[in-house]
Amino acid sequence: MDADVIFWNTGFRHSLRHLAPLKLRGPGGGILMDGEVRVAKDPRVLLVGYGSTASTVGATRAGRRAGQAAVRYLESR
Secondary structure: OOOOOOOOOOOOOOOOHHHHHHOOEOOOOOEOEEOOOEEOOEEEEEOOOOHHHOOHHHHHHHHHHHHHHHHHHHHOO
16 A cells, blocks of 8 residues: 655644645634544544543543554555
């Protein structure tokens, strides 16, 4: 399976300006999520470490969910 991967580590503070070309934000400025880590407008984009996933335990769970979501998405292509 061919796949391009972009890993963007933004540190502790959220920084999403680099994603602006993807037009993920809704009318209110937020990004609607499908589940805990997948962006509703673009299933290729997984946001981990924001919101409820920012704690140590939450980040561990979210990392696992993001990995599982990525595998499911890639296998479905």
